[in-house]
Amino acid sequence: MSDDAALARMAKLRAMADSDAKNTFPRYALAMEHKGRAEPDEAIRLLRECIEIDPDYGYAFYHVAAIHRDEGRLDEARKTIEDGLAASKRKGDAKAENELLELKELVDRAIDAGG
Numbered sequence: 405m406s407d408d409a410a411l412a413r414m415a416k417l418r419a420m421a422d423s424d425a426k427n428t429f430p431r432y433a434l435a436m437e438h439k440g441r442a443e444p445d446e447a448i449r450l451l452r453e454c455i456e457i458d459p460d461y462g463y464a465f466y467h468v469a470a471i472h473r474d475e476g477r478l479d480e481a482r483k484t485i486e487d488g489l490a491a492s493k494r495k496g497d498a499k500a501e502n503e504l505l506e507l508k509e510l511v512d513r514a515i516d517a518g519g
Contacts, residue, residue, distance in 0.1 A: 410437065428454040428461060435467065444471045462492035462500030466507060473511050481511045
């Protein structure tokens with residue numbers, strides 16, 4: 405896919421987010437675009453907006469934690485995972501909870517290895 409198409413898609417998502425302050429979908433999708441473009445700070449900012457709108461959005465926590473892990477910020481990743489697990493349990497989202505648990509194992513192994 406061309407960069408022009410990606411930028412156009414991102415512009416549409418931004419317009420959707422700007423027009424509906426309570427809609428997590430365009431923010432989450434835009435965060436995934438930024439994550440894919442190796443723009444972690446903007447991805448985290450948008451994911452945190454999702455969490456502000458929906459404090460039980462387990463996948464938003466998952467992706468923030470994954471970015472922290474990828475950047476070697478393991479303590480932040482672990483804390484975000486714990487928050488995400490609590491959110492997923494409140495919402496009853498077993499799939500997000502399981503993925504967060506898998507990520508937690510990876511982070512814990514990295515911490516134990518001195519990462």
